[in-house]
Amino acid sequence: MLRIVAALMGLLSFACMTGAGAQEPATVLITGSNRGLGLEFARQYAEKQWNVIATCRDPDTAAELKQLQARHSNIAIERLDVADAAQIAALAAKYKGRAIDVLLNNAGILGEPAQQKFGANDYQQFREVLLVNTYAPIEMAEHFVENVAGSRHKKIVTITSGLGSMEITRRSGGLYAYRISKAGVNMAMRVLQADVRPRGITVGLLSPGMVDTRLLAQSGYKGEALTPAASVTALVGLIDKLTPEEGASFIHYDGSKLPW
Numbered sequence: 001m002l003r004i005v006a007a008l009m010g011l012l013s014f015a016c017m018t019g020a021g022a023q024e025p026a027t028v029l030i031t032g033s034n035r036g037l038g039l040e041f042a043r044q045y046a047e048k049q050w051n052v053i054a055t056c057r058d059p060d061t062a063a064e065l066k067q068l069q070a071r072h073s074n075i076a077i078e079r080l081d082v083a084d085a086a087q088i089a090a091l092a093a094k095y096k097g098r099a100i101d102v103l104l105n106n107a108g109i110l111g112e113p114a115q116q117k118f119g120a121n122d123y124q125q126f127r128e129v130l131l132v133n134t135y136a137p138i139e140m141a142e143h144f145v146e147n148v149a150g151s152r153h154k155k156i157v158t159i160t161s162g163l164g165s166m167e168i169t170r171r172s173g174g175l176y177a178y179r180i181s182k183a184g185v186n187m188a189m190r191v192l193q194a195d196v197r198p199r200g201i202t203v204g205l206l207s208p209g210m211v212d213t214r215l216l217a218q219s220g221y222k223g224e225a226l227t228p229a230a231s232v233t234a235l236v237g238l239i240d241k242l243t244p245e246e247g248a249s250f251i252h253y254d255g256s257k258l259p260w
Contacts, residue, residue, distance in 0.1 A: 025074070026153055029053040029100050031082050031140065032107030034062035036213035037159065037235075040228040041106060044236050046072035053100070055080035055091070055107075082107045082136035083128070092143035101153035102239060103144050105137035108159065110215045116176045126177040133181035138188050141196075149199045156196070157204035157239055158189050162252070167259035175219070186250060186260070193248035202247045206235055209253040226253075 028045045032038040033054035042054040042065065052075045056062050059077045069075040078094075081087050082105075111129040115122035137158045148154055162168055163175060164182025186205060193203040212225040234253040250258040 023152070024099075025049055025051050026101040027051040027053065027099060027151070028102040028104055029055065029095075029144065029147075030104045030106055031055050031080060031136075033077075034058075034065045036215065037208055037211060037228055037232060038106045039064055039068065040232040041104060041236070042075060043068055043072075044229075044232055046075050048236075049074065050101075052076065053078055053095070057081045082140065083131045085139060088136075088139055088143050092147075095144075095147060097150075098147055099151035100144055100147035101151040101155065103140060103148050103156045104239075105140055105156070105158040107136065108133050108215070110175075110218050111177050113175060113219060116178060117174050118176070121176055129177040129181045130184065133178070134184040134188060137185055138192070141192055145196065145199075145201070148201055149196075154199075154201045155204060155239065155242060156189075156192065156201060157206060157242075158185055159235075160186055160189075160205050160207050160250070162207050162209075162258055165250070165258055165260060190248045197244065197247065200244070202242050202244050204239055204242045205248050205250055206238060207250070207252050207258055208232075208235060 028050050030038055030041050030052065033042045034056035042052050045052050046068070052072070054065060054075055055078045056065060057080070059065070059079050062077065065077060069077055078091055079087070080091050109129055109132045111125050112122070114120070115125050141156050148156055161182045163179050164186050166183065169179055189203050189205045196203065208231045210221060210223065210225045211228055211231045213228060231253050238251060238253070238255065250260060252258050
């Protein structure tokens with residue numbers, strides 16, 4: 001008996017020294033990681049010791065992202081234009097079989113506000129905004145659902161906007177393409193949650209608030225704004241706490257529920 005106990009203790013000691021039995025770090029895949037919220041998500045998850053797959057349309061010009069990668073060996077940069085179905089499929093093939101704990105659909109575009117007014121809508125731009133903001137998160141989920149299902153955390157999260165709220169929109173006009181794209185992705189994530197719930201996957205739908213990014217400046221907003229660091233810190237906390245019971249709820253960065 002004593003020899004058995006000693007042998008077990010020896011194995012335990014070996015496991016502790018070698019790290020055998022330790023959990024692998026979690027993995028997050030982030031779209032639109034070259035600036036703003038996406039860049040901040042990459043930074044904060046890297047500092048949490050997660051493996052980060054940071055995607056952007058043109059890694060060659062993503063200077064800040066490459067500087068971040070130089071400081072964090074757990075960041076992998078991948079080329080991905082979410083408007084390009086072939087690129088999504090290629091990236092999914094590259095990571096086939098790899099567990100992805102959080103698929104974070106962050107990439108989004110506003111479009112030119114002057115071309116989103118009644119009587120002056122640019123419908124080519126309209127299609128581009130819908131493709132990036134509404135269609136792409138669905139297509140990303142379809143291609144990476146097996147990766148998420150095979151992970152520990154099992155979360156698909158999409159960054160939306162309060163401008164996708166029909167209730168809030170009753171008070172202001174304009175931004176047709178952007179508002180409709182965000183209302184559309186809100187519905188898409190509700191439907192997605194129903195489809196993936198049997199697999200134990202939680203879908204998050206988070207609004208970051210008014211954040212000091214290029215997109216906000218492009219909108220013409222002149223009021224107070226959060227820093228990307230403040231918004232993302234709150235959002236990462238919400239992602240950590242997301243449960244299946246609140247899947248696809250419309251959640252503001254401060255934890256409050258936004259009206260549909």
